[in-house]
Amino acid sequence: MGTHVTINLFLTGTELILSKGAMNPVSKLVLIDGNSIAYRAFFALPLLSNSSGVYTNAVYGFTTMLLKILEEEKPTHLLVAFDAGKTTFRHKDYQEYKGKREKTPVELSEQLPLIKEVLDAFGIRHFEMENYEADDIIGTLANLAEKQQVETLIISGDKDLLQLVRDHVHVLIPRKGLSDTVRYDKKAVDDRYGLTPEQIIDLKGLMGDPSDNIPGIPGVGEKTALKLLHQFSSVEEIIAHIDQISGKKLQEKVREHQEQALLSKKLATIYCDVPLEMNIDDLIYTGYHLEKVLEIFKRLEFKSLLERFAKDSDEAAVIDVKEVKYMMATEDNLEQLAPFFQLERLAVFVEATAENPHRAEAIAFALSNGEESVYIPVSLALHWPEFQEWLADPNRSKVVYDSKKSKILLENMGLDIHGMQFDVLLAAYLLDPSETQLELSDVTDKYLGHILPSDEEVYGKGAKRQILEGEALAQHLARKAQAIYQLCPVLQQEIESAGLRSLLHELEMPLALILAEMEQRGVKVDQDRLHELGEELKKTLDQLTEEIYDIAGTEFNLNSPKQLGEILFDKLGLPVLKKTKTGYSTSADVLEKLAPQHEIVEKILHYRQVGKLYSTYIEGLKKEIGADGKIHTQFHQTITATGRLSSAEPNLQNIPIRLEEGRRIRQIFVPSEEGWYMLAADYSQIELRVLAHLSEDAALQKAFQEDQDIHTQTAMDVFGVSKEEVTPLMRRQAKAVNFGIVYGISDFGLAQNLNIPRKEAKTFIDRYFATYPGVKRYMDEAVEKARRDGYVTTLFNRRRYLPDIHSSNYNVRSFAERTAMNTPIQGTAADIIKFAMLHLDKEMKEKELKSRLLLQVHDELVFEVPEDELDLMKQLVPEIMEGTISLSVPLKVDIHYGKNWYETK
DNA sequence: GCACTCACG
């Protein structure tokens, strides 16, 4: 009615305007189906969110796709069309249109306004229109463009849009994910379907589309529909020649549903006469607004994109990274700089040749008072007594980033550092231990804004990494030192208000110094024994390889899960019990189930086991032995989300112990001095004891107060039997339940672990909670707290944020709930052993013991001890570890010693 | 660089 009049008037108008726009020729038009691409992006990426909990995955995916289009297609004109409202003119014909479609998840719909903000920042037109879908807007413009012979590209995740393909109009569709795309012109449509673009409508009329609730003809899928169309060319023609359709059943179906097919075709037809009050010239793309782009990327925390834009642009430096004032210390101006050292507080940063301080050398220092910086090359630092005295003076405060690394680098060049009063890295970690981006530039971006370019930006990445020299290096280090100084008050404030002051100053910062000492001491390696074990394992490995090839009847790469899967499942026909994303699963739990069916499986399992020992623990460890015959691991203090340490280069927290064959690896770890002993002290059941304390469950507390074997006790309670009646199987199952409880139990997880039906697992859990109701209450409260506060805490107030606790995705939410249950337990245990390390270190220094702490393995401490301190340490270590913290249940420490780590059992 | 597998608590 009125609509049609408008359209006619409008089209005339458009053509007039188009001809007027000849000064700005449209050489390439890109039309994007906004909702469809946002939808694709949302499901292609994990549910990312920025630090304020705003979901950003769809925005990110959309933006990267947009950037790719701008770069590759270089459009002169651009529009992103969105769907408006809930109903369209199509609902008049068919009320159920899109009826069964799942509601767009809130996590996605709340990102649409952000996508529009990004488009605004890029100066890209976006548009939506009451009663019409994005398709219709795109179709209308594409038709106009075709008339004008304007080269046009439509981008959508929806194949329906292929009906719009014309000589000048092409369609780009992401294949899977976002990066892989297919481009359709007329020929490509014909190659793919054997149809013209117009016939795509007929195709959908016949097939229907469940996602839009378009019925089509029931039972007709793509294959049948294509066959019919190749024969009759359109829905109307098919209906006109129903009796010529081959196959009686099909004929029946078409006859019965012909009206429905015609309606479906109508619904699938993109409406190309939308009364748009715009023309193609209005869609001109003139480039993005840098400041706006940087602002929104910063807000969304799109770091990689930020860097890309900051780097590509000359203006970026002006906008963001200011030059910093600095002086370069030289032989001649030392006196001039001396007053600097009288300041109450200075930031100090030391740059090194590599990440790992045990294999790096210091290059230069930078000091800052927040406004001015001083750059000091190492060569100068080494003979500048005033500087060295300042470093070593505990009464002159230093602010640092990474005190552990700084201390190691300095000590390796013979310098002492004391008075590190604030560690920016540790503070940032405690404020959010889930944060994986903790480089200085990341911390600065987060708390101060972009005033410091990242090392990667300045030095380059990977093989291209090249530490600068001269002024460029001085400027960068001056910026770093200034950033550290300026971060201090900001982080201090944050730490204070989060109640993390004592955790930072009385736990993590002093611990960093102890860890530095442990790393520097290193652990001595018995290299003869290492070679011996290596030879032995190699022999076993060769023999197993030969036997496996023999049984398989062919040689293949045993280390390739892909090739192994082909042998086991294709060649030998073993049943496929589990699949991975990419193919057959050949993991140990699968192979163990297959072992009875074929002799080869057991040998493969053994090969895997020995192969792991050889490559990771023989060859791997050999590479890590230093010139001093020792291994110097790094204990990372800011990696885990729970507060535990981690160990790397090499990891000394995962040296084999469970199987005897691997356990012998521990024989290579020996005391560094003749006649000394290795001594290991481990907390017994610390996590369950912590649980007993946190949950205040009377029965669990009683079990520990009476020092019962906890797994046997759990078996008695859960199975309702006496101690004597507990079978080894019952104890094993009870043990798995206890593990499950600590991990935040689910019947599914327990069932998988015990290889029992899920129902049975559920019974175990129900009985457990009936026996220990306090534990049940604690678990519920932990989840409740996470929902209420957004985070959970340990006994010592270490916190971990759990934004996913509110997710509408069951899996994501469940994971967060289990984390809410597990983190206070694992984290409190981590806090306790850290405190114990502090107390032990203090005690050992006061007593002037020669014994040394070497390793921490989560619930275990490993020392090297001279023979004459053995008795003392055997008594002192458990006493301090058990007495560090007083809980409602006792802590218990077991102690072992021997001539190497293996013997400490 | 990612997927898979496996070593530890």
Added chain:
DNA sequence: ACGTACGTGAGTGCC
């Protein structure tokens, strides 16, 4: 119906 046990680091294959 969904479909994971919690926390790590390292070696290998393969794109």
